[in-house]
Amino acid sequence: EAGVAQSPRYKIIEKRQSVAFWCNPISGHATLYWYQQILGQGPKLLIQFQNNGVVDDSQLPKDRFSAERLKGVDSTLKIQPAKLEDSAVYLCASRLAGVYEQYFGPGTRLTVT
Amino acid sequence: AQTVTQSQPEMSVQEAETVTLSCTYDTSESDYYLFWYKQPPSRQMILVIRQEAYKQQNATENRFSVNFQKAAKSFSLKISDSQLGDAAMYFCAYKAPRGAQKLVFGQGTRLTINP
Numbered sequence: 001e002a003g004v005a006q007s008p009r010y011k012i013i014e015k016r017q018s019v020a021f022w023c024n025p026i027s028g029h030a031t032l033y034w035y036q037q038i039l040g041q042g043p044k045l046l047i048q049f050q051n052n053g054v055v056d057d058s059q060l061p062k063d064r065f066s067a068e069r070l071k072g073v074d075s076t077l078k079i080q081p082a083k084l085e086d087s088a089v090y091l092c093a094s095r096l097a098g099v100y101e102q103y104f105g106p107g108t109r110l111t112v113t
Numbered sequence: 114a115q116t117v118t119q120s121q122p123e124m125s126v127q128e129a130e131t132v133t134l135s136c137t138y139d140t141s142e143s144d145y146y147l148f149w150y151k152q153p154p155s156r157q158m159i160l161v162i163r164q165e166a167y168k169q170q171n172a173t174e175n176r177f178s179v180n181f182q183k184a185a186k187s188f189s190l191k192i193s194d195s196q197l198g199d200a201a202m203y204f205c206a207y208k209a210p211r212g213a214q215k216l217v218f219g220q221g222t223r224l225t226i227n228p
Contacts, residue, residue, distance in 0.1 A: 033215065042117075042204050042218030043158070056215060089156055100146055100208060102216060104158035 002026065004105035006092050012111045018080035021108045025073070025094030031055075032069055033102060034077050035091040043091055049075060079110075087112045115140045117207050119219035126195045127227050133180075134190045134222045136205030142166075144210045147181070149190045152202040152221070161203070164188065192224075200226045 005024040013019050025032050030051050035043035046065065048056040051072035060067070064083070069075040079086055089109050093102040117138045126132035138147070149161040164172045164181050172179050176196075180189045192199055205219040 031214075040220070042206075042221050043216070044218070045215040048215060091156075091158065093158075095214075100214070101160055101163070107156040109156070 004092055004094055004103055006090075006105040006108055008108055009106065010109050010111075012113065013082055015084055015112050016081040018078065019082055019110065020076050020078045021090050021092075021110075023075045023077070023092030023105060025075070025092070026096075026103055028096060029094035029103070030072065030097050031095040032075050033093040033095070034067060034075070035093065037089040037091055037107070039088070046077070046090075082110075082112045084112050086110060115142075115207050115209065115217050117205050117217050117219040119205055119222050121222045122220070123223045123225070125225040125227055126192075128195055128197060130195055131191060131193045132195055132224065134192075134203050134205075134224070136188045136190070136219055138186050138188065138205070138207050138219075140186070140207065140209075142209055146208040146210070147179075147188045148206040148208070148216070149177070149179070149188075150204045150206060150218075151199075152204060153200075158204070162190065195226050197226050197228065200224060 007022050032049045034046045036046050037043040046060045047067045049069040052069045067077045089107040091107045092105045095102045145166045147164045151159045151161050162174045162177050176193045178191045202221045204221045206216040
């Protein structure tokens with residue numbers, strides 16, 4: 001079974017530029033999560049999707065961050081414009097309905113200069 | 114709001130020895146789930162062990178076991194016979210029984226294994 005796929009693995013941009021991350025969850029997993037992990041901290045949930053609907057985006061900075069999940073499968077997370085404090089690893093995770101374990105992807109390391 | 118605290122930023126242990134990582138949490142719920150995740154340098158979070166709060170028996174997975182003290186809101190991880198491959202960041206996480214089911218993570222403990 002293929003795991004959660006994310007791309008790119010690394011991205012370096014200048015502040016005020018825009019960037020997008022892509023996530024492909026495990027096949028059949030209806031729930032998808034995006035987490036932000038700042039260096040030295042634990043991951044923090046940004047947004048949760050159930051199929052293609054948003055369940056929780058209470059900690060998503062909506063003035064600059066946006067996310068969508070097309071057809072309830074792949075998801076993209078966008079930052080526009082980026083700030084220095086957005087430098088972090090962005091983790092995508094997915095979960096099968098009725099099961100509490102979340103499966104994580106390898107993450108995208110974003111550096112904003 | 115639920116919070117998770119890991120008070121040990123770094124720990125080290127000799128290979129083949131036993132080490133215990135600490136975690137405390139705060140919640141008003143009576144039924145919830147607790148997890149330990151391992152994050153190696155590859156960054157991929159890997160589930161190590163889980164505990165359901167309604168279960169009194171401590172969870173065990175091979176060399177990994179937990180000491181779950183519900184009244185004290187404590188959830189420590191014991192790694193026996195430490196191996197070089199155990200070196201990683203370890204995160205304690207909490208999940209509420211209902212609602213959005215997000216994971217709330219602690220700050221992490223970096224574990225070093227000395228050969």
